[in-house]
Amino acid sequence: MSSPTDSSAEATPRQDAMREQLLSDVSACLGSALVQSHINVGNDLCVRVSTDAWASSAAALKTSLGFDYFCFLSAIDWLPSPFGKGEEDPTAEPVERDTEIKQGLAGGETRMQVFARIVNHRTHVGITMKTDVPDATPVVPSWVSVFTGANWHEREAHEMFGISFAGHPDLRNMYLPTDFEGHPLRKDFPLLARMVKPWPGIVDVEPLPGGGDEDDAEGSAE
Amino acid sequence: MTLIGDRQQLAYIASQAADARVNVELETEGMTLNIGPQHPATHGTLRIIARLDGEQVLWAEPSCGYMHRGYEKLTEVRTFPQVTALVNRIDWLGSFANEVPFILAAEQLMEIEAPPRAQWIRTILFELSRIANVSLFLGDLGVQLGAITPVFFAFRDREYVLNLIEGATGGRFHPNFDRIGGLKDDLPAGWVDETRAVMKKMRKFCDEIENLLFGNEIFESRTRGIGVIPRDVALQYGMSGANLRASGVDWDLRRDQSLPMAWDKVDWKVWTHLDGDSYARCWVRLQETRESTLIVERLLDTLPSGPVMTKVPRIIKVPEGEAWVSTENPLGEMGYYVVSKGDLGPFRVKIRSASFNNISIVPWLLKGVYVPDIITILASLYFILGDIDR
Numbered sequence: 001m002s003s004p005t006d007s008s009a010e011a012t013p014r015q016d017a018m019r020e021q022l023l024s025d026v027s028a029c030l031g032s033a034l035v036q037s038h039i040n041v042g043n044d045l046c047v048r049v050s051t052d053a054w055a056s057s058a059a060a061l062k063t064s065l066g067f068d069y070f071c072f073l074s075a076i077d078w079l080p081s082p083f084g085k086g087e088e089d090p091t092a093e094p095v096e097r098d099t100e101i102k103q104g105l106a107g108g109e110t111r112m113q114v115f116a117r118i119v120n121h122r123t124h125v126g127i128t129m130k131t132d133v134p135d136a137t138p139v140v141p142s143w144v145s146v147f148t149g150a151n152w153h154e155r156e157a158h159e160m161f162g163i164s165f166a167g168h169p170d171l172r173n174m175y176l177p178t179d180f181e182g183h184p185l186r187k188d189f190p191l192l193a194r195m196v197k198p199w200p201g202i203v204d205v206e207p208l209p210g211g212g213d214e215d216d217a218e219g220s221a222e
Numbered sequence: 223m224t225l226i227g228d229r230q231q232l233a234y235i236a237s238q239a240a241d242a243r244v245n246v247e248l249e250t251e252g253m254t255l256n257i258g259p260q261h262p263a264t265h266g267t268l269r270i271i272a273r274l275d276g277e278q279v280l281w282a283e284p285s286c287g288y289m290h291r292g293y294e295k296l297t298e299v300r301t302f303p304q305v306t307a308l309v310n311r312i313d314w315l316g317s318f319a320n321e322v323p324f325i326l327a328a329e330q331l332m333e334i335e336a337p338p339r340a341q342w343i344r345t346i347l348f349e350l351s352r353i354a355n356v357s358l359f360l361g362d363l364g365v366q367l368g369a370i371t372p373v374f375f376a377f378r379d380r381e382y383v384l385n386l387i388e389g390a391t392g393g394r395f396h397p398n399f400d401r402i403g404g405l406k407d408d409l410p411a412g413w414v415d416e417t418r419a420v421m422k423k424m425r426k427f428c429d430e431i432e433n434l435l436f437g438n439e440i441f442e443s444r445t446r447g448i449g450v451i452p453r454d455v456a457l458q459y460g461m462s463g464a465n466l467r468a469s470g471v472d473w474d475l476r477r478d479q480s481l482p483m484a485w486d487k488v489d490w491k492v493w494t495h496l497d498g499d500s501y502a503r504c505w506v507r508l509q510e511t512r513e514s515t516l517i518v519e520r521l522l523d524t525l526p527s528g529p530v531m532t533k534v535p536r537i538i539k540v541p542e543g544e545a546w547v548s549t550e551n552p553l554g555e556m557g558y559y560v561v562s563k564g565d566l567g568p569f570r571v572k573i574r575s576a577s578f579n580n581i582s583i584v585p586w587l588l589k590g591v592y593v594p595d596i597i598t599i600l601a602s603l604y605f606i607l608g609d610i611d612r
Contacts, residue, residue, distance in 0.1 A: 040543075040544070040545070043330060043545065043546070044544075044545075044546050046544070068454070068457050068458070069457045069460065070457070070458060070459070070460040070579075071460055071548075071555070071557070071574060071579075072460070072557075072559075072572065072574040072579070074559075074572045076561060076570050076572075077570075080563075081298065102563075104543075104544050104561055105543070105544045115559075115572075117546065117559075117574075121457055121471055121473055124473065124478040124479060126546075128546060128559075147458050147459075147460070148455075148458050148459060148586070149458050149459035149460040149579060149582055149583070151582065152578065152579075152582040153578075160294075173287075174286055174287060175286060175287035175290040175611060176287065176290075184292065184295055185294060185295055191295060191296075191298075191299055194299055
């Protein structure tokens with residue numbers, strides 16, 4: 001928040017009438033399935049729907065609001081990485097890390113969330129949809145019956161996050177060998193290369209010698 | 223000698239014909255054809271397993287993962303400025319275009335904008351990487367159909383564009399030139415004039431390709447009506463770029479969204495085709511290459527002066543938030559969903575690459591086509607392996 005352009009932006013709270021209208025249309029269409037929403041002013045609308053209604057709300061938005069272009073589907077693991085960024089000496093004592101799970105826009109209650117993006121190809125406006133993945137049984141309804149293109153994206157999310165999609169025809173691995181163990185994009189899956197040797201490129205972010213006082217982490221934006 | 227009546231003779235012929243028909247309809251033993259992982263038509267290491275009945279494909283399944291480099295995981299242990307060096311290698315023929323949406327997403331979160339001159343130069347380099355990328359497609363197209371000449375023209379003329387990119391950025395293939403807040407450097411002296419000359423050459427190259435291929439009878443009969451993708455299927459699969467526009471969807475992210483780039487500052491045209499077949503996809507790309515050269519020229523005419531870098535902290539921390547930015551890359555819609563937790567590096571980056579969606583239609587599209595058409599259809603879909611596997 002140290003950038004000089006911020007002050008003018010905060011002086012006048014920005015409005016996004018188009019996305020507010022869109023949000024009211026979406027909430028009328030989804031009804032009680034819509035849990036929470038967030039307007040990223042000027043950029044995006046993010047809605048969170050309940051897990052059971054994940055596929056049916058996509059179908060509803062597709063048929064009644066014309067969101068017929070499937071952009072992508074993936075997942076986020078909100079657990080802070082227990083391994084950091086590999087910048088520490090691997091032989092030293094492990095440092096204490098924040099383990100609080102904090103979800104992003106439009107909130108959430110679970111560690112993992114599935115999110116996807118669909119676009120109305122006539123108005124060129126897209127929305128980001130999110131849903132919680134139950135911690136005990138990571139299963140969400142599949143989108144394949146709504147958007148055929150979700151097939152590969154769900155296979156990818158399945159192998160990378162270990163999330164199952166109920167109703168998916170064939171959740172084979174896309175990239176990894178069939179007998180691969182673990183789910184690489186989960187935060188608690190270690191990046192082994194970094195465990196063995198810290199990333200040398202991390203020196204880039206150290207303050208440069210002789211840079212003076214303004215080179216603190218937040219500084220020099222005067 | 224027994225005389226047979228006409229009626230008897232006809233019955234005999236009919237029974238023979240029926241026998242022959244039965245023989246034709248007998249189930250022949252199917253065959254599994256394995257194309258790749260190393261195959262000239264796959265632009266890398268895509269393996270396609272096709273189950274054939276005679277010459278016809280019963281089902282086909284691409285097998286990915288030979289190029290998976292795990293960029294989404296790697297971004298989580300890099301700082302924001304370091305990520306561009308990674309994403310450069312996603313679509314390696316149009317590298318600069320990969321950097322732009324990520325940088326724009328980071329700028330969106332930091333609420334800064336590059337100065338006008340940087341926006342212009344970004345757009346010019348973006349279009350140059352499109353020309354370099356698609357000109358190779360246009361040349362390669364001929365090779366898939368047995369015409370060798372176009373690919374030599376393509377490699378010859380692409381070199382001019384690569385020289386321009388190298389002249390401005392220092393890197394032929396992986397410029398890593400885009401910075402949060404602007405660009406690393408301004409353009410070198412004499413670059414603008416040279417670019418104008420090269421754009422003329424590239425238009426001549428497009429004319430050559432058009433004369434060589436698009437008027438060619440063999441080319442037309444091999445591509446017209448082959449691999450037709452209806453528009454609703456294309457949308458469902460998330461096809462983008464020229465593949466979508468060739469199915470009659472008038473949608474170009476350069477025109478249809480507002481980004482801090484210079485596309486909306488000049489006049490240009492979005493090309494579409496209604497047929498949705500291989501020919502349409504190739505034709506749209508040819509027109510787009512030509513249009514790109516015009517965009518570059520018009521942007522050079524209006525190139526503003528001023529700095530190419532805005533004030534940013536030396537150590538870049540991106541505020542907490544989520545941003546989605548996608549641009550119309552040479553292969554289609556390329557976007558990044560960047561989640562930041564206010565650290566030096568991103569918390570999660572979802573890379574939405576164009577080829578992954580474009581190629582996911584292959585099992586549907588190849589069903590029922592003939593073996594020689596597999597190659598044309600794959601060539602016309604145009605994918606880069608790094609862009610599928612990431």
